[in-house]
Structure formats: structure tokens, C-alpha cells
Amino acid sequence: MVLKQLDDQQRIKIFNALADEKRIQMIRLLFHESNRPMCSEIGRSLGISKSNGSYHLKILSDAQLVLIEREGVTKYVTLNKEIFDYYLPGFLATL
Numbered sequence: 001m002v003l004k005q006l007d008d009q010q011r012i013k014i015f016n017a018l019a020d021e022k023r024i025q026m027i028r029l030l031f032h033e034s035n036r037p038m039c040s041e042i043g044r045s046l047g048i049s050k051s052n053g054s055y056h057l058k059i060l061s062d063a064q065l066v067l068i069e070r071e072g073v074t075k076y077v078t079l080n081k082e083i084f085d086y087y088l089p090g091f092l093a094t095l
Contacts, residue, residue, distance in 0.1 A: 010064070014087055017063035022046060023056050028095040030066065030079045039068065039075045 017023055025046055030037070037045075043053025057077060060066040064083045069076050084092050 011087060013063040014065065014083070017059050017065055020056070020059075022048060022052075023060055026056060026060060027065065027079065027092075030077060031092050031095050036069075036076045036078050039077055042077060 018027070026042055029042060029045055039053060039057055040050060042057070043050055046053070048056075057066065057068065061068050064080055067078050067080050069078070079092070081092070
């Protein structure tokens with residue numbers, strides 16, 4: 001079996017993104033959230049500042065673990081379950 005270099009680079013981004021407790025908490029929150037929360041709501045739920053929340057969401061977004069959609073001035077966050085299913089099958093169920 002030959003591994004693709006692009007897949008390896010994506011794996012590195014994913015594992016780096018998941019190597020932080022706050023980002024794991026964000027993933028857990030998004031997994032259990034039935035609505036599409038605003039970026040500011042995630043930070044507030046975790047007790048972190050807006051800038052700190054943005055920093056962590058940017059890392060998760062760069063790893064394609066979350067999708068951030070802008071509607072006007074408001075940003076909404078959802079999990080990118082396709083990436084989890086492809087690279088980390090079963091991971092979300094452990095949260």
C-alpha cells in the first residue's frame with residue numbers, strides 16, 4: 001500500500017490541531033451541539049476570550065476539522081464530519 005504525501009500532510013495538521021485541550025473541548029461541544037453555533041458562542045461556552053477562541057478555531061479550520069461559514073458579520077461553525085470519518089473513523093463517538 002502506498003500512502004499519499006498529501007494525506008500525510010493532512011494527518012499532521014489534524015493531529016497538531018487535536019493536540020490541545022481547548023480544541024478538543026471545541027470539537028466535543030460542536031459534536032454535541034444540535035444547532036450551528038456562532039464563533040463567539042463557542043468561546044463563551046468554554047470561558048475563553050474572543051481572540052483566543054478565534055485562534056483555536058483558525059487552527060481547527062486550517063486542519064479542515066471545522067467549517068466556518070460567514071453570514072453577514074456573523075460566523076457559524078460546524079464540524080466537518082467527512083474529514084473525521086476519513087482520517088479518524090470512530091473518534092467523534094469517543095467524545
